[in-house]
Amino acid sequence: MITLKELAAKCEVSIATVSNILNGKSNVSQATKQRVLKIIEETGYKPNFMARTLRARKTNTVGLIIDDIGAFSSPDLVEGVLDYLENQGYKTIIETLRLYSKWQNSPDSPEYAKAVRDSVDEMLSIKVDGILFIAAHAHDIEYFTEEIGVPIVIAYAYETDNKIPAIKIDDFESSYIMTKHLIEKGHKKIAIIGGAKNDKHERDRLEGFEKAMKEAALTVNKSLVEPGGWSREGGYKACGKLFKKSTDFTCIFCFNDLMAAGVYDYLYEQGKLPGKDYAVAGFDNREMSDYLTPPLTTMEIPLEEIGRESAVVLLKKINGTKIDTNDIKIPCRLIQRKSV
Amino acid sequence: MITLKELAAKCEVSIATVSNILNGKSNVSQATKQRVLKIIEETGYKPNFMARTLRARKTNTVGLIIDDIGAFSSPDLVEGVLDYLENQGYKTIIETLRLYSKWQNSPDSPEYAKAVRDSVDEMLSIKVDGILFIAAHAHDIEYFTEEIGVPIVIAYAYETDNKIPAIKIDDFESSYIMTKHLIEKGHKKIAIIGGAKNDKHERDRLEGFEKAMKEAALTVNKSLVEPGGWSREGGYKACGKLFKKSTDFTCIFCFNDLMAAGVYDYLYEQGKLPGKDYAVAGFDNREMSDYLTPPLTTMEIPLEEIGRESAVVLLKKINGTKIDTNDIKIPCRLIQRKSV
C-alpha cells in the first residue's frame, strides 16, 4: 500500500498539503486540490488508520461489545445501532464475548466481569470515542463502576447504580398491555409461567399483570404463578405443575415464547388444543413463535429501536449533549395471532 | 491512560527496557523485570494498540467481514471462527455489511461489491493479518479478484475462480444423504420444492437427489420439481402448484426449512396432515424447524465447524503453510424428527 509520503512525491507537493486536502481543510488552491485528488483516485491511496488516530485524537469509531451475538436479540439490536451510527459517519468495531458458549451464561461471575473489562481495555487501546454494550438479556450490570475515560451506554440491560445510560424494554408496561388484551378477549382467570424468581423481567412483568387485573377488578391468584426457567422444557414442566395444582384458569400467559412452546407440548400431550381449550400467550416474538400451531400471540420486542436509541444516546454523550435520564424504557408491541 | 514513557519514568528504566519486558524478550534481568511488572500491574498500563502496530508489522488481528449478521447462519459461523481464533491468540475485528437491510440481498450488484471492497480497505488500513469473509448464503463471490495484500478466506460461499480458499457445505452429499433416508423410509415418489433455478445450492442438491434415486433404481420425475424461492410463502405456493400438477407422490423434500413450513401451511389448509398424509423434509435445521407440528426432519448445517475450519485455513495462509485445496466442502448431518 502506498503511503502519504510516496503520494506526496507523486503529486510533487508536501505531505502537509496532501494531508490538508485529505482532511478537507480549506487552505488549498483549487488547482493543486484537483490534481492531488485525481492521483489519490488513481493510486487508490488509503490513509493508515493507525497512524492517523495515533496522531489525531478523535477516531469517529465506537466500540460495540456484545454479550453474545448468538442471543436471539443481538442481531436486530446490532442492526439498529449500525443503522444510526453509519448514518452519522461513525465506524464500528464489534466484539462478541460469547457469554453463552464460553461463560455458560453467568454474567454475574467475576470471570465474566473480567472478560468485559478486558474487552473495554481493548477498545480503549484502539481509542474508540465511545463504547456501546449490548446485553443478551436484562441482567444487572456492575462492570462499569470506575471511570473508563470514554462515554459508555448499555443496551438491553440495567445498570445497577443508574449512572450510565441504559436503554431497555418496558417490562411493566408491556405485560400490562398483554394482560389487558387477554382480559378483553374474555379471560378472567389467567395463569402465569414466569422465568426465574427475583429476575428483573419477572418482577416488572408480574407487576404489570397485577395492575391490569386490578383495573379490571379481577383477583390474582398467586398460586397460579409458576416459574419455568425460560426454556421450552421448563415451560412444559411448569405447565404440568400448574395443572396438578388447579384447572381453574382459561389462559396461560408465558413470559417468553420458548416456554409457551413447552406449554403447547404439554397441552398436545394431554389431548388439549392450545388456542382452543386454553389460550396461550408468549413474549419476545421470536421467529419460532409464528411457526407454532396455532401461531402464538406474543409481545414483540422493539430490538432495532432499542439499538438505535442506544446509539443516539451514545453520540449525544460523545458530543457532550445533555441527557435527560439514564433510565430509558421502550414498550413492546402486541402481536395478535391465533393462540388467544 | 498512562503511556510507555511515563511508565518507564516511574520504573526508572528506559522505555526500551520496558518494551522488551512487554514483548517477552529474554535480555532483561530478573530483578528489573519483576519491578517493572509490578508497576505495570499497579498502574494498569495498556500498550497503545495504534502505536504498537504502526511500528511492528504484525497485529495478530484478523478482520471478519460478514454479509449480514442477521442471517440465521451467521452467529454460529462467527462462534466457530472466534473459538479457534481466540485459542490461537488472535484478536478479531468484526464488520457486518447489512446485505439484507441495506442492500436488499443483492450480493451480485456492483454497489454491494463496492461495499465489500470498502470494508476490505478498512480492514487493510487497520493492518489486519488476514481477512475472513462470512457469506449469508452460497452466492458466487467475485469481489476479491485483485491481490489485496493479505490472505483471505471465504466461509459459506463459493469463489468463482477457486483462487481463494472457500469453505462451504457439501450440498451434493447432504442431499444424497437425505434422499437415501427418505427412500429407506419407503418413499419411492418424491417431490422437490427447490429454491431458485440455477442457484448453486439448487443444482448440487438436485444432483445428490438424482444420484440417490438412481442408486435405488427409482425414476425421477422432473415435473415434480417446483421452485419455492426459499420463503415460507413461496413454499406454500409451490406446494399448491405441485398438487395441481399431480398427486402421485408421498413425500415432499424442501430445500430449506422455511419452505417446508409453507408446505405444512398448505397441507393443513387442505385438511391433510404433514408427516402422516405426506412426509415432509427440510434443510437447514433452523430453530423453528423443531417447533413445527410435527417437528421437521431436516439436515443440520455444520455452521460452527465451517467457521472453525475457515479460521484454521486462514491461519495456515497467514503462517505460510501450504493448503491442499481451495475447494473445501463439509457435509450436513441428518436430523430425524417426526415429519417423515
Place this chain on the structure above:
DNA sequence: CTGAAAGCGCTTACAG
C-alpha cells in the same frame, strides 16, 4: 543487561 536514537505514517501548529 541497558539505553539512545531512528522511524512507523500520519496531523497540526507555525513560519513564510
Place this chain on the structure above:
DNA sequence: CTGAAAGCGCTTACAG
C-alpha cells in the same frame, strides 16, 4: 497557498 518540523506511542537494531 505551501512546506519544514515536531510529535503521537510504540519497536527495533545497535552500541556500550
